[in-house]
Amino acid sequence: xxxxxxxxxxxxxxxxxxxxxxxxVCGLLTMMVKRNAIGILxxxxxxxxxxxxxxxxxxxxxxxxxxxxxxxxxxxFAIFVIxxxxxxxxxxxxxxxxxxxxxxxxxxxxxxxxxx
Amino acid sequence: xxxxxxxxxxxxxxxxxxxxxxxxxxxAVAMVLSRNIVRTAVALLFTLLGVGGLYFLxxxxxxxxxxxxxxxxxxxxLIIFGVMLTSKSPFSKFEPKLxxxxxxxxxxxxxxxxxxxAINNSMSxxxxxxxxxxxxxxxxxxxxxxxxxxxxxFELSSVLLLVVMIGAAYLAKGRKHEVEAAPTPSELSxxxxxWS
Numbered sequence: 001x002x003x004x005x006x007x008x009x010x011x012x013x014x015x016x017x018x019x020x021x022x023x024x025v026c027g028l029l030t031m032m033v034k035r036n037a038i039g040i041l042x043x044x045x046x047x048x049x050x051x052x053x054x055x056x057x058x059x060x061x062x063x064x065x066x067x068x069x070x071x072x073x074x075x076x077f078a079i080f081v082i083x084x085x086x087x088x089x090x091x092x093x094x095x096x097x098x099x100x101x102x103x104x105x106x107x108x109x110x111x112x113x114x115x116x
Numbered sequence: 117x118x119x120x121x122x123x124x125x126x127x128x129x130x131x132x133x134x135x136x137x138x139x140x141x142x143x144a145v146a147m148v149l150s151r152n153i154v155r156t157a158v159a160l161l162f163t164l165l166g167v168g169g170l171y172f173l174x175x176x177x178x179x180x181x182x183x184x185x186x187x188x189x190x191x192x193x194l195i196i197f198g199v200m201l202t203s204k205s206p207f208s209k210f211e212p213k214l215x216x217x218x219x220x221x222x223x224x225x226x227x228x229x230x231x232x233x234a235i236n237n238s239m240s241x242x243x244x245x246x247x248x249x250x251x252x253x254x255x256x257x258x259x260x261x262x263x264x265x266x267x268x269x270f271e272l273s274s275v276l277l278l279v280v281m282i283g284a285a286y287l288a289k290g291r292k293h294e295v296e297a298a299p300t301p302s303e304l305s306x307x308x309x310x311w312s
Contacts, residue, residue, distance in 0.1 A: 029148045
């Protein structure tokens with residue numbers, strides 16, 4: 001877990017993966033700790049960003065499998081993830097606005113109407 | 117001389133990586149810790165900027181630009197609009213319960229340790245070859261791939277965006293305040309008489 005001296009200055013795939021793992025965990029914590037629905041949405045965005053960092057890092061460091069061509073699969077996947085994240089954010093915000101209109105709050109603890 | 121230049125490039129990359137990584141990770145921690153939703157949004161902005169810088173370091177310039185324009189410019193503005201629309205005062209606080217915080221922190225730390233161990237153990241199975249230095253990922257290849265091999269997902273995402281636009285507009289339409297029916301011509305003329 002502790003990077004040796006030689007790998008400290010040479011930035012490799014490992015560094016990006018560790019950063020992405022840390023960001024993923026931070027996003028998960030945000031989702032679990034926040035009671036504000038929009039805070040939870042921001043946690044989701046953080047998790048998606050961590051996944052994107054992984055995708056682009058793997059895209060760069062998997063050159064050997066591409067047969068000499070520039071490898072683009074990871075980057076294209078990341079673009080689609082960004083598109084889906086934007087779509088998800090707008091629908092989630094619309095739902096939260098509707099929720100706020102009905103309950104006059106954005107606290108997720110108060111959304112108990114579907115409880116039996 | 118060449119070795120020196122190579123080492124200095126490496127050092128520059130390392131310094132930039134640690135700068136952007138500290139920016140992203142620190143802002144991510146700030147997102148978890150901040151009680152104020154507006155501060156959370158600002159921390160998210162810095163995380164997104166840091167990730168954009170990391171994309172530059174990973175030779176994905178187009179993706180970095182998309183990250184800055186779509187995420188930092190679009191999605192974050194949408195979220196901030198949501199914050200402003202859904203709180204009576206934007207600085208209202210929701211405190212989490214202590215039990216929830218303990219459970220969340222323990223789950224997250226176990227997951228973090230597991231992830232780091234998995235990364236360390238499986239590093240030997242991943243490729244580490246990068247592009248030869250000097251060659252880039254050309255944007256025209258990205259466009260050709262999007263309209264070639266990935267045409268179906270590309271078109272599907274455009275349909276998805278249309279559906280999302282209609283769905284969001286339908287969902288966000290408040291049910292509490294019914295839309296006032298358009299006044300009839302006779303009603304309009306009656307109002308005009310009242311005003312004059």
